[in-house]
Amino acid sequence: MAEFFGLLSFGPDGWGRSLVSAAGMTVAVALCGFLLGTVIGGLLAWARLAGNLAFRVGSDTYTTVLRGIPDLLVVYLFYFGGSLLVTNVAAAFGSEGFVGIPAFVAGAAAIGVVSGAYQAEVFRGAFRSLLPGEIEAGRSVGMSRFLLFRRIIAPQVVQHALPGIGNIWQMALKESALISVTGLVELLRQSQIAAGSTRRPFEFFLIAGAIFLVIAWISQHLFQYLEKRTARGVRLEGAA
Amino acid sequence: MDFAFIGQTFLQLLGGIPLTLKLAAVAFLIASVLAVLIAIIRTRKIPVLDQIAGFYVFVLRGTPLLVQIFLIYYGLGQFRPTLQSLGLWQFLRDPYWCSILALALNSSAYASEILRGGLRSVPVREIETARAYGMSGLRLYRRIILPIAIRRALPGYGNELILMVKATSLTSTITLMEVTGIAAKLISESYRPVEVFIAAGVIYLAINFILTRVIALLDWWLTPHLRRPRIVAAKLEPAHA
8 A cells, every 4th residue: 555655656756746747737638628619619509500501501510520420530630630731831831851740739629629519519509598588688778799699698508508518528528538649648648657667557547547537526516616606696496 | 632542441441340330239238238237226226236336437437438448458457367366367358358348337337327317207106006006126117117218218328329339449549450440550551641530430420320310210119109190191082983
């Protein structure tokens, strides 16, 4: 047991410090991807709800395709495809040889593109729950489209979307483990390195899992707090 | 875009489909059995077992599948002497069985939650009626509870099957050459990620499209009571010729 905690010490022989910074990397790449996904998801939901036929079909195709393809393939596409693109652009400017793109950028982009497809569905569902009468009422008192969005639509969509968005954040967090295949030193990659050098894979993958659980648990509570906060003005059925 | 290359890649990737489907099917069957047991334990709140099942679901849903795969494939190797004496080593040294185990355990946690939702949606009055007729235990489950619960859970359960097909791609990280494994090999050989991605994407989309159709058909077949009655045009014939 003492030996087990020795593996995790923060001293020069322990892996504690590297694991904590790797956990930070996991959260950073998942968060960047997730926020990119929110932007993509918002645009897709808007295209689906307000756009013309071409926009609707495009948005629908995007969500269907991205939700039907394994995330690992998307990670490979962005990592190798991104590097290929950058190499070609660099070659046009006279550079020779291979130019790789940072694994962090490729990873965050892959997470963002996938989670955008899922977030679009959540936003669309949340938008559906708006009462048309409220939007008409807003228009009738002369609100501009932007004001209507800020005061009437956005607050309610956010409130209805939060539980679904929380689930998608948990997905993005777990998906970030796939980015270890590109060599980005996040939690799983760091555990692989530690497991390889100490020959203790069981302990280190167990620890990696435990840290993922802790992050998931903290974020779950954060989302519960946010849900409570955004629901302040809502009277619950039967809670008179 | 080199369409000849995409076609060639597509043909090579087809060779990975049997393994992808086999992994998904075997793991999904094992997961279903486990999920039914877990869901029943948790809805009946059987003491001790309920707490263990709750913790199991929490851990498996809260950690990435890739971590679980590595833990089983690389981690269990540390206990080789013990596993050898138990006769389990011949399975656990094989990436195929490690993948099946990881996929099945992971999916059972998600599927049990879907089934639990289904079980909870069974109206109490139906169970009471059945009990009044003297049904109990297995017969009550077989005739009343499970048929209702399965119908309610089917759409979510179908999604879980699609997720399982996608999840099999992770087994390529422990050397299995299913569709994604072959795709990764082709990308590193040819260095044409976009073309390989398109070919592999088409395969996964086709598999998942067929599966969603099958599930929709199953749903239609299981819920005749929800179908709109078919209006048969009355044949009007003159009473007198």
